[in-house]
Amino acid sequence: MDRDSLVFLAKLAEQAERYDEMVDHMKAVANNHNVELTVEERNLLSVAYKNVIGSRRASWRVISSIENKGDSERSEHIKAYRQKIEGELVDICNDILTIIENNLIPNSSSEEGKVFYYKMKGDYHRYLAEFQVDDERKESSDKALESYKQASTIAMAELPPTHPIRLGLALNFSVFYYEILNSPDRACNLAKQAFDDAIAELDTLSEESYKDSTLIMQLLRDNLTLWTSDQEPDNTDANQGDMNVQDVE
Incomplete structure (x- = not known):
């Protein structure tokens, strides 16, 4: 898919609040190793990742708060759920950090x-x-x-x-x-x-x-x-x- 179409679909996904798809579209744009992102494109990329990470950061805070209240009968379930969210946080962060390190900073003029x-x-x-x-x-x-x-x-x-x-x-x-x-x-x-x-x-x-x-x-x-x-x-x-x-x- 061409770059303009990916950007259009990212904007569409943003309007629909489908941020995981917005990430996919902007990631495809950003993964072009030889192209510098426009201001609009870098803002779309930032918004996409900010939303997918933001919802999980909020989830982690809620679950951690519940865990800290000490429901001993369900502590293992709560811990496992927290660790699942942490795994998602790690994947998202490592994903964008790799793009920034390998593509975005080297291509920025x-x-x-x-x-x-x-x-x-x-x-x-x-x-x-x-x-x-x-x-x-x-x-x-x-x-x-x-x-x-x-x-x-x-x-x-x-x-x-x-x-x-x-x-x-x-x-x-x-x-x-x-x-x-x-x-x-x-x-x-x-x-x-x-x-x-x-x-x-x-x-x-x-x-x-x-x-x-x-x-x-x-x-x-x-x-x-x-x-x-x-x-x-x-x-x-x-x-x-x-x-x-x-x-x-």
Whole structure:
């Protein structure tokens, strides 16, 4: 099937919320070793994988919560179900990570594209680290950190502070520091710096990226509010546990 048809079918699958099929179509596009994805194509690929991984991450959190409540009579069934979901998470993450490593990064000619893919690489190693333990968790965490740092080096040099990809990188990198490395200070510093830098240049923001950039800036601020309140020793907000850390595609 030709490239245009695959992209069309991916859009159709997205509208129908059939994300596994959307992945199949965009994977076929991305697996062409000699072709750089357009901005639209890379966004479709990202949305497809974000949805298939997102539903399983949510499932894993639910099952883990049930498992932690300790229903001893059914513990083996619960554990087996959790492990089944983890197997699916591993397959999805390894799938997209292979595509990023072998095709997308080598074929990317723009600095913006490289930031996008290194960020994506960091995200999927982070998703692995969310449920892995011991040496596996450390390996995924180290790879996520390396990928986020590579993305940040390029972004800081080549993209303006208000660029939505640079802001999205800062958001997800700060979430990684907070949730995976348990480093709230570094998470807050990174998020605050990104927010402040963007605010300082808000008047230069292009109309086409205004909505995306300001949305991510709001998410940065929301996370900062949550994280700083978590660190207050006298925090007694009864609703605090219901708030969720935010990241982006």
